[in-house]
Amino acid sequence: MPWNLNSDRPIFIQIIEVIQLDIVSGKYAPGDKLPSVRDLAQEAAVNPNTMQKALAELERSGLVFSQRTSGRFITEDTKMIEDLKSSLAKEKIEEFLENMQKLGFKKEETITLMTETLKGEKS
């Protein structure tokens, strides 16, 4: 099943996001080996050059490192992964707040609504 990529944003950026999510969500554990560029490209149904570019970018950010002969691995720096997780969470929350604002809710109202929704879920 090809990855769900949107064609109006750069593909390599979307690939980075998918892999970041896979790391944060634990699909890849710290120190895990990533599949080869070719295999990943085939799985995502994208050009190997694009996959290569995305992985190079992930490498530059330090999230992934490569060992010359044996391939690419996920960082073992768990703090870095935690930091990424928090920053992704923050992005999602900001996005949500922005959408609520568009609907006409102030921050306090949003919080009240959220508390109510969470209570509703429990009962």
Place this chain on the structure above:
Amino acid sequence: MSTILECKNLSKSYDKKMALNKINLSLEGGHIIGLLGPNGSGKTTLIKLINGLLQPTEGELYINENPVGVESKKVVSYLPDQTYLEANLKVREVIDYFKDFYEDFDETRAYDMLAKLHINPSDKLKTMSKGTKEKVQLILVMSRRAKLYILDEPIAGVDPAARDYILEVILSNYDEDATILISTHLIADVENILDEVIFLKNGEIVMTSSVDDIREKQGTSIDSLFREVFKC
């Protein structure tokens, strides 16, 4: 990176009609390139020139530093937009033909791909649907270990599910330093596997760009950009 295809001031006219007008183009190995343009923009003319099926009116064309001829045909694997295989042949017989014809033909690869698509090698071409015939031709073309693959409308006749599979075939069957030139109208279906595009209009190149550059700078898909540039 080596230059696999080079056009210098390449022109072709049919009588007085200019089909290609002073094209300058240089393609490197290791890329998947979309050749895009509306009907009559010169895509097939360019492809036929590369394959030596037409002679240029003016200009030069080199493939892997050789002029078009025996040497260039050894490294170019071409999928025409029409079927050219003898309908009475069985798939197996066509494979034997290809094996005789091309040194770089990989028989195992061909049979593997046929099996994956559930195509029986003992079937005759004339008993097959249009889509299945197209799949067989693509398999033949992609089973060569060529340096330049030229695919003229490779997915036009097949259903969307088979398109995905065909793109997978294309992705998994080319060597890393080979280049694939795909001409198609079905941009939305192929744009995720492209890394560059060439836009042709009235026999001229109006744009060459990396696809992610287009998405980044224009914030649109190649498909939408095409619709904008070539709006009727």
